[in-house]
Amino acid sequence: MDTCIEKIRAIGADLLAKGTVEKVIGFADGSIPMATRPMALTSDKDVDKLVFNSVCGLNLANYVSKNSLSNKEGKIAVVAKGCDARNLVTHIVENQISREQIYIIGVPCTGMVDKRKIAALFDDEITGFEEHGDTLTITSASKTETVKKADVLRHNCRVCTHRNPPVYDVMAGDPVEEQTLDHPYEDVDQIAAMDLDARWAYFENLTKNCIRCYACRNACPLCYCPTCFVDESSPQWVGKGQNEIDVTTFHFLRAFHCAGRCTDCGACVEACPMGINVRDFTRKLNKDALELFGWEAGLVLDKRPPLDAYSPNDPNDFIK
Amino acid sequence: MTENNIKIVAFLCNWCSYGAADLAGVSRMQYPADVRAIRIPCTGRLSPKFILSALREGCDAVWVSG
Amino acid sequence: MMGNLLEHMGVDRDRIHFSWISSAEATKFVDVVKEISEKVRALGPNKKFVKDYNK
Structure with missing residues (x-):
């Protein structure tokens, strides 16, 4: 998943520079470790702010709605995990947005981590979070813990059978293997x-x-x-x-x-x-x-x- | 509500079950008096909120009939 | 599906009934009222999902 972000940034910069889309909605780092926030970019100079890691737990389809698109803006690109893309499809099916109004940057997803599970490993506040492949390194003032991502996945990601977006305009990475349960x-x-x-x-x-x-x-x-x-x-x-x-x-x-x-x-x-x-x-x-x-x-x-x-x-x- | 005095809230469609209830009435048929009928224009008018509201206000059962 | 979720949450299935009666079927109406009434009597008063305004 670390490699995806380079591609997301490149796609985002390209779309914004060419004017294909007016905005790119993606994840950006939050103010504390293990937190990301949704962000709407309008300039290709800002694409380095985009991130994609295992703590992007919110659903970006939430930020594309009838209201946010009503004033005849141009297209909006959305960085979408499997579930985000499914929710964009739901929006389209329910006539909230039209397919032409959005540009889906599909991201193959291997799941998000349960922040409460990680927080439970520590007595004090978490000050650092790093991700390398399947290993997560989390630090606090008192100790450093290394955990396998698979051990701290959220429950809905553990039972997810649609990790790859079913509908997309461009994929930022090779599709990951779907789970069978x-x-x-x-x-x-x-x-x-x-x-x-x-x-x-x-x-x-x-x-x-x-x-x-x-x-x-x-x-x-x-x-x-x-x-x-x-x-x-x-x-x-x-x-x-x-x-x-x-x-x-x-x-x-x-x-x-x-x-x-x-x-x-x-x-x-x-x-x-x-x-x-x-x-x-x-x-x-x-x-x-x-x-x-x-x-x-x-x-x-x-x-x-x-x-x-x-x-x-x-x-x-x-x-x- | 005691054991022998139950309250069933019935949401009856104006055109179907409400008509049936009316017909049962004019035909002098006997049936339990536990049902409190609420006439709705169509069962499509019914929202899940109505059912929950009825339960929340203390009825013993809800009956939706089209 | 709503009945299923209510049941999943612990509300008796027999507390929620659906039926389809034509305006000419007065006898079916009477039968269904009797059936529902019997079932609900068997269950007794409803204690779940009732809001207690005194609390």
Whole structure:
């Protein structure tokens, strides 16, 4: 992945210099180690600011929306991992953007690391992070740790089966090998094995630390509604406080709004300041979308999502 | 809500089930009185929010019928 | 799918019902009401997903 960045920069500089695109959206270094931030470049002189490493956990499709493109700007290029590209496809399928408006710089991705797992190895603040191939070197004031990247991958990257972008204009590197999994939905099945009360307790425990900051919603490229249901005040569908039922309602509906659209990019979990694995909700829906409709979001441009289209073959055994 | 006084919120489509409920009424058919009917213009008008709202306000079950 | 997720979260499947009844099917309406009513009675009162406004 270290070599990709040179190519991303070269492609970005070329696109901007030729005027093919007006902006390049990519990752740049953040202000602390192990943090990257999204960045929009308008000049080819700035391309050296672009980075791509194992801590680019956010989803850049989030920064390309109807609003950001509405004023007839030129094309926008987006540095897209497998999941980002799938979310761009979802945007196109849902008529948020048109295919002509974006230029996808596809990046083959070998996964992002779980920052909380790394932080757990240290007692003090991390001051340095370096990546060489599959090895990560992390330093703090007291010690230096070397870990294999595969050991600290995020869960959604461990179970990712679409590491290469399904749709792209140019690839910044050779495609990586896709994973094949024996039990892709092991986590969902584990919850499903519990009885009803245990499941309810599990989810109540899961969301008990939620502070309702809505970072999961804001990080999600699918959440582009002008007014989110949690912000609606007449009628007010869900209370704004810490009441556990309000919290559960929020998480349930947030997840359900992503049904058949979620690409399991993990940006929601990445953004959560409390370390809540909100993917426990969306994973179940992804599993159902796959099992009931044979659907995985964001792979093709010419098919409607399952909850958006009718087919005589749709499962209907739940209807009396 | 006690065991023998349950509340079922029924979202009935104006053109289908609401008509059926009306017909059941004028035909003097007997059926349990646990159902509280809410008429909606079409089941397509129903949002998942409605179902959650009904549960949140303390109903025992939700029935959606087109 | 919504029913599935509710069940996944621990809400009884029999608390949410879907049906399709034509406006001429008064007898089917009555049958479905009876069936749902029986099932929900068997479950008893709902305790999950209910907001307690006194809290």
